[in-house]
Amino acid sequence: MGQCSSTTKMRRKxxxxxxxxxxxxxxxxxxxxxxxxxxxxxxxxxxxxLMLLCWHKYANS
Known part of the structure; x- marks a missing residue:
């Protein structure tokens, strides 16, 4: 069991x-x-x- 875990760590490294x-x-x-x-x-x-929603504010001026 110990060998498997150490070989896995070595592969990751x-x-x-x-x-x-x-x-x-x-x-x-x-x-x-x-x-x-x-x-x-x-x-x-x-x-x-936002421009489409607020266009009426600036359309009259």
Missing amino acids: RKREEGGCSESMERNKGCLAMVKERRSRFYIARRCI
């Missing part, structure tokens, strides 16, 4: 050294880019809706 972390960092960068894009699209949509 080796995977980190080989670039397992860089793959997860690239995935995180992709997720952050997607979140930024969604946030900006939501901001634009919110501004457009």
Whole structure:
């Protein structure tokens, strides 16, 4: 039993050294880019809706 756990730890350590972390960092960068894009699209949509709701205030002036 002790050997299995130590070999699992060694495999994890080796995977980190080989670039397992860089793959997860690239995935995180992709997720952050997607979140930024969604946030900006939501901001634009919110501004457009606000303009459509308030257009009558400025239409007469």
